[in-house]
Amino acid sequence: MSLAKRIIPCLDVDNGRVVKGVKFVDIRDAGDPVEVARRYDREGADEITFLDITATHDNRDTIVHVVEQVASEVFIPLTVGGGIRTLDDIRRMLNAGADKVGINSAAVFNPEFVSEAAQRFGSQCIVVAIDAKKVSAQGEANRWEIFTHGGRKATGIDAIAWAEKMVSYGAGEILLTSMDRDGTREGFDLLLTRAISEAVSVPVIASGGVGNLDHLAEGVITGKADAVLAASIFHFAEYTIQQAKEHMASRGIEMRL
Amino acid sequence: MSTVAVIDYGMGNLHSIAKALQHAAPDVDVQIVTDAQQILHADRVVFPGVGAMRDCMQALNQSGLSDVIRDVAKTKPLLGICLGMQALLSDSEENGSTLGLDIFSGHVLRFAEALSDSEGNKLKIPHMGWNQVHQRPHPLWDKIPQDSRFYFVHSYYAKPNETSVIAATTDYPNAFACALSHQNVFAVQFHPEKSQTVGLQLLNNFLHWDGQS
Numbered sequence: 277m278s279l280a281k282r283i284i285p286c287l288d289v290d291n292g293r294v295v296k297g298v299k300f301v302d303i304r305d306a307g308d309p310v311e312v313a314r315r316y317d318r319e320g321a322d323e324i325t326f327l328d329i330t331a332t333h334d335n336r337d338t339i340v341h342v343v344e345q346v347a348s349e350v351f352i353p354l355t356v357g358g359g360i361r362t363l364d365d366i367r368r369m370l371n372a373g374a375d376k377v378g379i380n381s382a383a384v385f386n387p388e389f390v391s392e393a394a395q396r397f398g399s400q401c402i403v404v405a406i407d408a409k410k411v412s413a414q415g416e417a418n419r420w421e422i423f424t425h426g427g428r429k430a431t432g433i434d435a436i437a438w439a440e441k442m443v444s445y446g447a448g449e450i451l452l453t454s455m456d457r458d459g460t461r462e463g464f465d466l467l468l469t470r471a472i473s474e475a476v477s478v479p480v481i482a483s484g485g486v487g488n489l490d491h492l493a494e495g496v497i498t499g500k501a502d503a504v505l506a507a508s509i510f511h512f513a514e515y516t517i518q519q520a521k522e523h524m525a526s527r528g529i530e531m532r533l
Numbered sequence: 534m535s536t537v538a539v540i541d542y543g544m545g546n547l548h549s550i551a552k553a554l555q556h557a558a559p560d561v562d563v564q565i566v567t568d569a570q571q572i573l574h575a576d577r578v579v580f581p582g583v584g585a586m587r588d589c590m591q592a593l594n595q596s597g598l599s600d601v602i603r604d605v606a607k608t609k610p611l612l613g614i615c616l617g618m619q620a621l622l623s624d625s626e627e628n629g630s631t632l633g634l635d636i637f638s639g640h641v642l643r644f645a646e647a648l649s650d651s652e653g654n655k656l657k658i659p660h661m662g663w664n665q666v667h668q669r670p671h672p673l674w675d676k677i678p679q680d681s682r683f684y685f686v687h688s689y690y691a692k693p694n695e696t697s698v699i700a701a702t703t704d705y706p707n708a709f710a711c712a713l714s715h716q717n718v719f720a721v722q723f724h725p726e727k728s729q730t731v732g733l734q735l736l737n738n739f740l741h742w743d744g745q746s
Binding site: 278279280281282317322347348349351352353370371372373375397398399400401448449474477478479480500502503532 | 546548549552553556583584585646650654655656657658659660661662663664665682684685686687704705706724726727728729732733
């Protein structure tokens with residue numbers, strides 16, 4: 277018996293409310309982030325991730341207050357991503373009670389930001405979020421590239437090479453989202469997950485596409501992920517975190533039950 | 534009201550640990566302190582830390598807090614957490630070689646690269662997540678079930694010279710000392726402030742501990 281695999285519920289927060297955009301469908305309201313976080317903690321979440329998708333800069337303070345409130349009563353690791361562009365953004369989130377921050381597009385536009393952040397705050401709190409999309413044609417060897425702007429903008433950067441580079445720059449963990457699968461409920465891109473997980477020395481969190489509990493288990497068993505992240509299957513109480521953990525354990529995965 | 538001083542020497546965010554201590558024992562006055570006198574006046578002391586060993590020791594030596602911690606280690610209950618545990622050893626191989634406070638004789642070593650679990654899967658570094666803690670008898674484990682899981686995040690681990698100071702071990706994949714104790718000093722590699730119920734129980738136990746093992 278050793279290290280457990282982790283389940284990380286993700287809360288997409290827009291203007292202080294939890295929302296979940298299901299692909300091709302409107303964003304649905306899933307409640308007050310503090311209450312949702314409280315429930316996930318009770319159900320046995322191993323960590324909680326907040327993704328701030330608030331569009332306007334003015335409303336960014338909202339997420340800071342959410343993190344402050346959650347951190348004062350929920351004692352598991354908290355990660356905040358979305359709009360992290362400066363060392364000062366990181367400091368604000370850590371001071372509010374976050375344990376880690378997710379850096380996404382800022383890393384693509386300025387990779388040095390990741391090394392500065394890791395040097396200043398330590399690799400343990402720097403999660404680099406990678407949005408990848410398959411670009412190889414059918415019949416070709418699999419190849420994925422980094423996309424920005426919610427999967428709309430190609431960068432031409434190879435996903436595996438990028439993950440390796442981010443780790444060499446000081447990323448302590450990789451949050452890997454398949455933009456092909458995100459919101460589809462068809463399961464993780466397992467080949468992508470496995471390729472990245474085997475390429476880097478740091479833990480990899482699989483994300484994008486979870487529609488049922490077997491998908492979570494497959495992410496670990498076939499995708500070799502160290503942790504699995506999901507949003508919508510937990511928000512609307514289709515499954516509790518506890519059910520998900522028990523299911524994964526029944527598939528032979530070591531879990532914290 | 535008893536007091537606990539959380540030492541602030543500029544290494545990392547202390548709000549989490551302060552909030553968790555307050556939550557674990559509402560009857561205790563939790564103070565985040567930088568000042569030697571305040572540390573010496575507190576009933577108990579928490580020595581936290583994240584980041585690199587060299588920065589940690591530089592900050593402690595420049596502020597004069599190294600001697601304060603050595604003094605506390607002889608006189609009152611002291612809890613080292615994560616880097617605050619590693620700094621209590623003689624030295625660390627992080628950043629070349631860095632001298633520690635030498636309260637526990639021994640070394641801090643990096644996990645070897647390319648370790649595998651029993652199924653041949655590569656073990657990631659940092660060791661991150663919830664792992665089982667195999668306790669040895671000590672009052673700070675009171676009301677915490679044997680082999681409970683605590684939250685870890687670290688790439689280096691302590692290897693004390695005397696096995697008698699090991700208060701618990703964890704496997705990754707080999708057993709390493711995840712908790713050390715000697716008289717009134719207790720130190721843990723994991724983060725009790727992020728380990729939910731069992732973590733809060735450990736903090737509560739510490740906040741009511743008389744320093745006897």
